[in-house]
Amino acid sequence: MTTSTTATTSATSSSTTPPASRGGASTDLGHKARGRAFKDQLARVVMWGAFLLALVPLVWILWTVGSKGYHLLLDAQWWGNSQRGITARREGGGAVHAIQGTLIQGLTTALISVPIGILTAIYLVEYGRGRLAKVVSFMVDILTGVPSIVAGLFIYALWVTTFKFQRVGFAVCLALVLLMIPVVVRSTEEMLKLVPNELREASYALGVPKWKTIMRVVLPTAFSGIVTGVLLGLARVMGETAPLLILGPYTKSIANDLFGGLMPTLPTMINQDRTESLQPAVDRMWAAALTLILLVLLLNIAGRVVSRFGSVKK
């Protein structure tokens, strides 16, 4: 805390030369001007303080998880073994089963939600006018706000209670699709709106049909932005836990079958190990959390890099 206050004051004094000199010039206006200058300074300090305050949890979380989890990640076992046959009492084993499950479910989710999301965005930007488009756009907003546990409950009500299927990996994917579609729609929509209309009109003028214009001109122009949206959406669903509690119970062995048996994932692995009090399990919990954070951050950074280097040029 002390470090942040000193940082605030030093940063303030260095960046406020112009207002300070202005305040100095108007001292003869009496205490009212000084009061205003003081409020101005106070506001500046408060804004810097709020920003530094917001950084505290970020740094703290990354530090906690990083320092407690890194040593298991340095072990080759972590990336090569599963937890099969390893009790909470025993050290060792890896997270490859959970990493694999998270990746398989994430990719399957993306495979389903990306086409639907992009088509919906195309509809909203290129085709939709009037009432229907307004309703679709409203529903996308509502979908953005659907709590993940409700998405899980909905798929439970559909998949297990109505169709009498088992709880399997694919049911989890369906719940995650619900959460990923709105992210893809919104980001794709923003990107399509940035594509200059002159490009479309030039294409029409050459006699190209609308669908081919969209496929060959509009989508390629907006491609990098769409990739960014997909990566950010993927990062969101891979970190989700709530639907997995309902639909995807944990198991310690490697499982590749989306349609039969249990499928372990990183969030459920953390959730399993957090209930244990023995040190080996606690260590694995932090290591799994660090692995998950790294995976999600990697996707985020990749998304940002793609958007930085390939944004729509006017």
Place this chain on the structure above:
Amino acid sequence: MSSVTGVSLADETPGPHGSAPLSGDGAGTGRLGDRLFGGAAKGAGIFVIALVTLVGVFLLWQAIPAIANDKASFLTSREWSVNDSNNLRFGIVELLWTTVTASAIAMLIAVPVGVAVALFITQYAPTWLSRPAASLIDLLAAVPSIVFGIWGLRTFGPVFEPVQNFLRDHLGWIPLFSDANISGGSTILFVGIVLAIMVLPIVTALSREVFAQTPITHREGALALGATKWEMIRISVLPFGKPGVISAAMLGLGRALGETIAVTIILSTLPDGAKWTFSLLNGGETFASRIANNAAEFDTPQKAGAFIAAGLVLFILTFVVNAIARIVIDRRKAFSE
């Protein structure tokens, strides 16, 4: 103007002979490829509508039998016993209290701090810092919620405990801070604070966007009249951004109401028949955490029905909150151009 959206200017100008403007797919050729592709896009849009409707309908359909068999009052009872399917007794009033109070605490903290951070990024930060600062705050949104949960319980909780004890010892005469015998770091108050950290990036992101759109003429006008930077922000940036901030707060609230795993991990559950208090230093369960805590026991439809009913109430709550956010921001769009 013409490159704002995919709409062609020709779509909006009146047709020949004074007929109405072309509507909808003005540029389509009507050939097979166009009809297929346009149909697919429209189909995807309709699919999204159907999806949201289905969520509501399915939850309602599964919740109604359970609510009909409920021997206690669904809206006002504090009971929750669903193991005997012939004698279901459950009510949501306690869940509603915990959910709403924890979210309210989160908003009380996250909105002022989030707005201040957004102002910092758009108005105060030096140019070189503004982009990285925004990315850093966005990173906070990327941290999975289960990580917030284990960090909150194991690392932040023990640090927060003295604060909580101080409140209990010195402000215990206020019902909100009365002692409820819950160990620190797993109370409603603490969950509210962790939720505040989780929704902060959401509030910041949207506020930042609207603050950045404040017309430069408004800002320079204020400065030219002799306003200090803070006065300029108060009279031009904040009023312009107000609808955006309300909207951002609503989106954050929606997120806080529905947050599951972090709340489940941190908040300590109460035993059956625990005494009712208004204390923020008490434990409890939110809608989402009650569902999550019992997810392993969804075996009979009646039992699951009670939890689905709780999920339905949560869905309705977030639906309303998000709809308000949407309406507020739409209204702003209508006036700002």
